[in-house]
Amino acid sequence: MIIQLKKIKFHPRLFFSLSFLVIALSLSFYGLGEIKRLKSEVSSLRGVGKQLELNREELQSLKNQDQYKINQKLNKEIDDINTTYKRAAISFESLDDLSLTTKKTDDMKKDFAAILNFLSERNYASAAAKIAFLDSEIKKEKDRITSSFSSSIIDNANIVSSVSPPGAGYQRQQVGVLESSFVVDVVAADLSSTRIIVDTASTSDCRDNCPVLSLSDYISRNGAWAGVNGSYFCPASYPSCAGRANSFDTLLMNKNKVYFNSENNVYSNVPAAIFLPGSIRFVGRSLEWGRDTGVDGVLANQPLLLSGGNVVFGGDGDPKKGSRGTRSFVGSKGGTAYIGVVHNVTVAEMAHVLAALGLENALNLDSGGSTALWAGGYKAGPGRNIPNAILFVGK
Known part of the structure; x- marks a missing residue:
């Protein structure tokens, strides 16, 4: 037995309408998926932001802890030691040179001993001030020697x-x-x-x-x-x-x-x-x-x-x-x-x-x-x- 189906005749306008509907539905489903994905990413970013804020707060907390402050203090003390000891060494070398040309260095040697005492007490400010004073005394004695030498030369006919x-x-x-x-x-x-x-x-x-x-x-x-x-x-x-x-x-x-x-x-x-x-x-x-x-x-x-x-x-x-x-x-x-x-x-x-x-x-x-x-x-x-x-x- 043969069943014959009648031919269906599609109108062109109806065909385009159906096609548009299918595409629109597809885009809607895709858009809903993208929105869900974006919401998930936004949620993740918010989580990262919160974690960064927590990390920042933890870092600030560490900075306020005693150990951090102690390390900062130690770093400053190390800088003070390096600077002051270097200046003291230079002053000593100048004093050593001077002692080869004059015997008038006893008081200066006492000044240098005072510098060493200040350094042993970690009193770097007082040591630095004493170094500056010693340097000025060394310069005065050098100038005196130079002046005395020049005077003796002038007197030498x-x-x-x-x-x-x-x-x-x-x-x-x-x-x-x-x-x-x-x-x-x-x-x-x-x-x-x-x-x-x-x-x-x-x-x-x-x-x-x-x-x-x-x-x-x-x-x-x-x-x-x-x-x-x-x-x-x-x-x-x-x-x-x-x-x-x-x-x-x-x-x-x-x-x-x-x-x-x-x-x-x-x-x-x-x-x-x-x-x-x-x-x-x-x-x-x-x-x-x-x-x-x-x-x-x-x-x-x-x-x-x-x-x-x-x-x-x-x-x-x-x-x-x-x-x-x-x-x-x-x-x-x-x-x-x-x-x-x-x-x-x-x-x-x-x-x-x-x-x-x-x-x-x-x-x-x-x-x-x-x-x-x-x-x-x-x-x-x-x-x-x-x-x-x-x-x-x-x-």
């Missing part, structure tokens, strides 16, 4: 006022430059008859508790006729030099052709003086020099003061170089070598003094309590014992 260094031997003279007058002790040597050597107390590299000698000891054991202290080093009496007492870290070759601190100066920018038979060569950086043992000696230090007759150092912001004191140098002009000290001068001022004297090249050496110059006797110093020295010996 034998002093030469000249901008020409001696042709040979020792001379003390006044040099006018930079609207001031500076006293210079200088020794000149003709390099055709004099050889320049560098002697060291140690026989090889030394990092701590290094041997030192007086300048007069270096003079006598080499038969030298003149000499001056050498490179910067770390005095054993300085608290900051613990673990490297009396050591120096710049390049040096001594009279025995032994190079010191060679490995750590391969790329060094520290200037150096190379003492050759008949001349001195100055280089702006130690790295420019190899390890030739055919020369008489090598000594690096800083800064280079003169090069080719021109002043090449005008200051670098270092307060030690910018303070006035007695400072040592080694220099040259043609076939003549010069060693000496300039009194009551900054490093930059010394460069101008030596330029006024007509030197072509010059290198700054160690200063302060290490300053020493010998020419038939001490002309400056003796100061503390030193690890190396520059010496004039006859050929």
